[in-house]
Amino acid sequence: xxxxxxxxxxxxxxxxxxxxxxxxxxxxxxxxxxxxxxxxxxxxxxxxxxxxxxxxxxxxxxxxxxxxxxxxxxxxxxxxxxxxxxxxxxxxxxxxxxxxxxxxxxxxxxxxxxxxxxxxxxxxxxxxxxxxxxxxxxxxxxxxxxxxxxxxxxxxxxxxxxxxxxxxxxxxxxxxxxxxxxxxxxxxxxxxxxxxxxxxxxxxxxxxxxxxxxxxxxxxxxxxxxxxxxxxxxxxxxxxxxxxxxxxxxxxxxxxxxxxxxxxxxxxxxxxxxxxxxxxxxxxxxxxxxxxxxxxxxxxxxxxxxxxxxxxxxxx
Ligand SMILES: C[S@@+](CC[C@H](N)C(=O)[O-])C[C@H]1O[C@@H](n2cnc3c(N)ncnc32)[C@H](O)[C@@H]1O
Numbered sequence: 001x002x003x004x005x006x007x008x009x010x011x012x013x014x015x016x017x018x019x020x021x022x023x024x025x026x027x028x029x030x031x032x033x034x035x036x037x038x039x040x041x042x043x044x045x046x047x048x049x050x051x052x053x054x055x056x057x058x059x060x061x062x063x064x065x066x067x068x069x070x071x072x073x074x075x076x077x078x079x080x081x082x083x084x085x086x087x088x089x090x091x092x093x094x095x096x097x098x099x100x101x102x103x104x105x106x107x108x109x110x111x112x113x114x115x116x117x118x119x120x121x122x123x124x125x126x127x128x129x130x131x132x133x134x135x136x137x138x139x140x141x142x143x144x145x146x147x148x149x150x151x152x153x154x155x156x157x158x159x160x161x162x163x164x165x166x167x168x169x170x171x172x173x174x175x176x177x178x179x180x181x182x183x184x185x186x187x188x189x190x191x192x193x194x195x196x197x198x199x200x201x202x203x204x205x206x207x208x209x210x211x212x213x214x215x216x217x218x219x220x221x222x223x224x225x226x227x228x229x230x231x232x233x234x235x236x237x238x239x240x241x242x243x244x245x246x247x248x249x250x251x252x253x254x255x256x257x258x259x260x261x262x263x264x265x266x267x268x269x270x271x272x273x274x275x276x277x278x279x280x281x282x283x284x285x286x287x288x289x290x291x292x293x294x295x296x297x298x299x300x301x302x303x304x305x306x307x308x309x310x311x312x313x314x315x316x
Contacts, residue, residue: 019287020280026272027293030305033126034107038300041074043067047306048074051114051122052105058120059083059091060306068303081120091120108132110161110190113182123156123182127297127308128224131262132162135220138260138315139166142219150211150218150253152204152246153225157183157197163220164195171218173200173207175231203231205242208249217255223247224264239268244278251282259316264295266309279312288316 033039040048040055044067047060057077067074078099083091093116102115105124114122139147147168151160156179160172164187174180180199187193200207204225223246229237247263254261261283265275276292283290292312296305 019285020283021287021289022276022280023289023291026276027291028296029130029293029311030296030298031127031130032298032300034105034129036106037124037126039126039297039306040076040300041067041069041303042299042306043304048077049126051124051126052103054078054099054103054114056081056116056122062307063304065304068299068301079116083120093120104189107158108162109165110158110186110192112156112158112161112186113189124158125155125308127295128158128264130295131222131264131311131313132159134313135159135222135260135262136162136166138220139163139168142258147220148218148255149220149222150250151222152208152250153223153229154183155179155224157186159222160197161186161190161192161195164192164197165190168220170195170197171200172197173202173204175201175203175229175235175237177201177232201232203233203235203237205237205246205249206231206235208246208253212249212252216253217259218253219255219259221250221253221259221261223250223262227266227268239265243275244282247278248282251286254286254316257316261312261314263312264309265311270310272310272312275310275312279314283314286314286316288314290314 036052038050042060042063043065045063046057047063048057055077057080078097080094102113104111105114112124114124149163149168149170151172154160154172154174160170164170180201225239227239272292294307295309295311296307298305
């Protein structure tokens, strides 16, 4: 006979019971990314990827394992990013083959323009693909009115454009003028010039607080904050300080009948459980379903997957 040592969930004294259905486990979502993208190999602190016609070799601190493919395979890279010191985001690109100043990468029905700029980001986060598919499913469930989508920390606009293409009215918020211009260029490239997208250059936290005061609501809210950032007026964004109030306000913006929210968190040392519990706290009164876990990019040919971020998904 075995003695039960663990308490049943919620058995501990004083545990708050949420009227919310929580998965009770962390999920691992693996994705190949969009069809125009491939993770070719990873290991030794780097990853080799193909964005459309261009192959890049970039730092990947999570790739602790050995590479599957040899040096010759890795020499297929058009461009190699070398980080300087501890900060992987500081460094420069070395071009080993010709790379256009910008080039298109198809993501479903929209086009994202990729560029090698100062930073090692190219203008597209391919691991977000399963979240975008999920978002499209949630947009499809809205009936009786035009779906409204709020995209916070929206960068070059992949999610905004996919939502607009699916018929949603989109509010795209980012603190960087350059990122908004890039997203607008992607709008043109995607043939969505007339789509109803509101481009908002603002601090996400301030904007959300203002929308609460205005009594606005959205059917889908996407939140993809960096660890540290700055609003256009120099407002400091710190994930651990800023996220709880931001999420509390975002929860108030969720449409009363049908709504969904996706939070992604990356480049930090933290547990998905911490963010699941924060979301459970702010959504306690709404009920619905909550799941959380890690998002990983699968390698072409079955090599090691690269973990990219933590996520929480909620739907009414
Ligand atoms: C990594 S990107 C998000 C990626 C995006 N969700 C995607 O999948 O394409 C983070 C973005 O947050 C923006 N940002 C940083 N601080 C901000 C703030 N305080 N308010 C609004 N946006 C901010 C940056 O300009 C950047 O575009």
